[in-house]
Amino acid sequence: MATIFTPKISPCLWFDGDAEDAARFYVSLFPDSAINSEHRNAAEGPSGPEGSVLLVVFTLAGQRFLALNGGQKMEYTHAISFQVDCEDQAEVDRLWAAFTAEGREEQCGWLRDRWGVAWQIVPRVLPQLLSGPDPAKARRVMEALFQMVKLDIAALEKAAAG
Numbered sequence: 001m002a003t004i005f006t007p008k009i010s011p012c013l014w015f016d017g018d019a020e021d022a023a024r025f026y027v028s029l030f031p032d033s034a035i036n037s038e039h040r041n042a043a044e045g046p047s048g049p050e051g052s053v054l055l056v057v058f059t060l061a062g063q064r065f066l067a068l069n070g071g072q073k074m075e076y077t078h079a080i081s082f083q084v085d086c087e088d089q090a091e092v093d094r095l096w097a098a099f100t101a102e103g104r105e106e107q108c109g110w111l112r113d114r115w116g117v118a119w120q121i122v123p124r125v126l127p128q129l130l131s132g133p134d135p136a137k138a139r140r141v142m143e144a145l146f147q148m149v150k151l152d153i154a155a156l157e158k159a160a161a162g
Helices: 019-029 089-100 126-130 135-146 153-161
Strands: 012-015 034-040 053-060 063-069 082-086 110-112 118-123
Touching (some): 019 034, 019 053, 019 063, 019 089, 082 089, 089 110, 126 135, 126 153
Parallel strands (some): 012 063, 082 118
Antiparallel strands (some): 034 053, 053 063, 110 118
C-alpha cells in the first residue's frame, strides 16, 4: 500500500490527454506507489470533454505527483529530470528496459520515456565511486561514465579500481 501524505510541494507533469496512462505506467514500476485519486472535467474545456480525466494524483516510490491533462502538447527539457537511485544492476536494467521500450536512450544514464519526460537511472554506488581523496579515481570513473548510455556498475567499479 502506498504511503499517502500531502507534501507542501509536489511535481506536476503536463500531458496531452494521457495523464492517466502515464501515471499507471509510472506506478507499475516502483514499490510504494499507487494512484491516489482522479479528478474529471466537470465541463467541456481545453483539457478535454466533460467527464474525461483532468488530473491524476499518484504516489511514486512514496513521493506525491500530479499528472495533468493540460489540453495541448508541451515539451519537457533536461532542465527538469527525475533521478532514480538503483540498488543494483538488475534494477538499473529493469527500469532502463521499461522506460526505453517506447522511449529513447540518451547518454550517461539519462533517458526519455514515451512522453518525453527525462529520467536518470543511476546506481546508488555512483556517488561513492566519484568521491574520496583520489582525484585520479574520480576522473577514471567519469571517463567511463561519459562512454556509457545505460550505466554499468561493474564497468564503473573497474574504472574506479584502475
